[in-house]
Amino acid sequence: MQPAREPVEFLPDFCTAPRVLRVLMVCEAVAVVLALGGSLSHELAPRFLLLSIYLQWIGICSAAALCLIRRYAGHLSARGLVLLAYLTLLAVTFAITEITYVAGRYSGFGLLLQDASHLGFLGRSLGICAVVAALALRYFWLRSDWQQRAEAEMRARLEALQARIEPHFLFNSLNSVAALIAIRPADAEYALEDLAALLRARLSSEVPAVTTLADEMTLVNAYVRIEQLRMGERLRMDIDIAAAAMACRLPSLALQPLVENAIGHGVARLPRGGVVSLSARVDGGMLVLRVANPLAADTPAVPGNRQALVNIERRLALRYGEAATLRITRDKEQFIVDMHLPQDEHRLS
Structure with missing residues (x-):
């Protein structure tokens, strides 16, 4: 005992x-x-x-x-x-x-x-x-x-989220890199650097519990660039981040999985692709984030998508209590996730 x-x-x-x-x-x-x-x-x-x-x-x-x-x-x-x-x-x-x-x-x-x-x-x-x-x-x-x-x-939960590497994403990324090596070696090198950054964030045991939005956006951009190699013009990003928001702090891997879901469970399932919208601003001491992606009219809810959202929601509840919110809105054409995070220093230490 x-x-x-x-x-x-x-x-x-x-x-x-x-x-x-x-x-x-x-x-x-x-x-x-x-x-x-x-x-x-x-x-x-x-x-x-x-x-x-x-x-x-x-x-x-x-x-x-x-x-x-x-x-x-x-x-x-x-x-x-x-x-x-x-x-x-x-x-x-x-x-x-x-x-x-x-x-x-x-x-x-x-x-x-x-x-x-x-x-x-x-x-x-x-x-x-x-x-x-x-x-x-x-x-x-x-x-x-x-x-x-x-x-x-x-x-x-953070370690479980870090370890959640989708096998098909990894295989597709490596196949895309392999296809680029002969014709666009420079792009292949950049893609490998992006993939290394993502794997480091997902698998490293030294990832901080809290990071800045600027650092989190580094992972978001790396993930988007890799997915654009596979999807091409089908994947388009509309990013609107206020300058003041870039220095705000949030739990590590709280935003990148939302973008991953928006692409994997939204745009990737549409034959013509679509636009993933990402916005961030500061409002009354809160970091306000929104990730939105289009949906096909007959697209059913995806269990894996909900699991990742529940994981992030519980992590926010453990760190911030009721001060943080994660609101999900789904209609026939769009899936929207709104996240509000307090910026009080004592909550982020």
């Missing part, structure tokens, strides 16, 4: 403002529960105000402590970090509770101490902290483990 896997860097970065804000929101929610759990008298409002100040103080200090732990105790194992973080949160709560109890004799915080002894006030505060901290750390642990599994699945 294999040992349980430890999530790496499970603790979020509490040095950032959004994380601190979430901590304060949790503390405020606890303050509401505690205030409503007391007597519903005229002292409810001041009691809620004092609880908010008290818990926000604990929240800010706890976030600062977790920030320092993540920054300077990263060498510890995940279980070591859990224990250190848990004990630190209890220590912070203990210190602030003691300060509040002492200061309560000389300030308005005495309202919180009216119905509690020293040990009672301390025990209740530490008890609440113990439960909330345990739930929070357990959530961080499970979320980190899920992210690792999701990343592993996404990598596996």
Whole structure:
């Protein structure tokens, strides 16, 4: 039986403002529960105000402590970090509770101490902290483990997509190159370079998970040039890419397979061929891509086409969640795939 896997860097970065804000929101929610759990008298409002100040103080200090732990105790194992973080949160709560109890004799915080002894006030505060901290750390642990599994699945899907070389495409490409060697050796050499680039992207284990649209278009153009050797004037491309979009980032092999499907399951099945349209633009922090190809009126849906689209759709869901969309539109004459990808840096790292 294999040992349980430890999530790496499970603790979020509490040095950032959004994380601190979430901590304060949790503390405020606890303050509401505690205030409503007391007597519903005229002292409810001041009691809620004092609880908010008290818990926000604990929240800010706890976030600062977790920030320092993540920054300077990263060498510890995940279980070591859990224990250190848990004990630190209890220590912070203990210190602030003691300060509040002492200061309560000389300030308005005495309202919180009216119905509690020293040990009672301390025990209740530490008890609440113990439960909330345990739930929070357990959530961080499970979320980190899920992210690792999701990343592993996404990598596996990328590797499966890389390994999906259509045999007929490879044979047709080699036959086209062989036919060109005698009559157009220069074109044959360029075709072999394009084929090598595609095979390198599909089979290499060192392909990055994320690339730029400019790099992805290098593969798209290589694939199109190879297919044009076989299809000639039957295959025409209409490419409209905004200059700003070329620097945008997207998962590797997210666009080239869409163009491959558009050619293989669209244009190649039409006796007269057709035009594959590819457009890209930036709109509101999103990279908007569209690939469209013509269809014959009696062309049935192709199972292989749908499989590749599902593969890409799942990869996008694993990386971006609901922030990315892949929409498919099919009518009697056209098959259109629209892909919207966020360009937030934290999603692309």
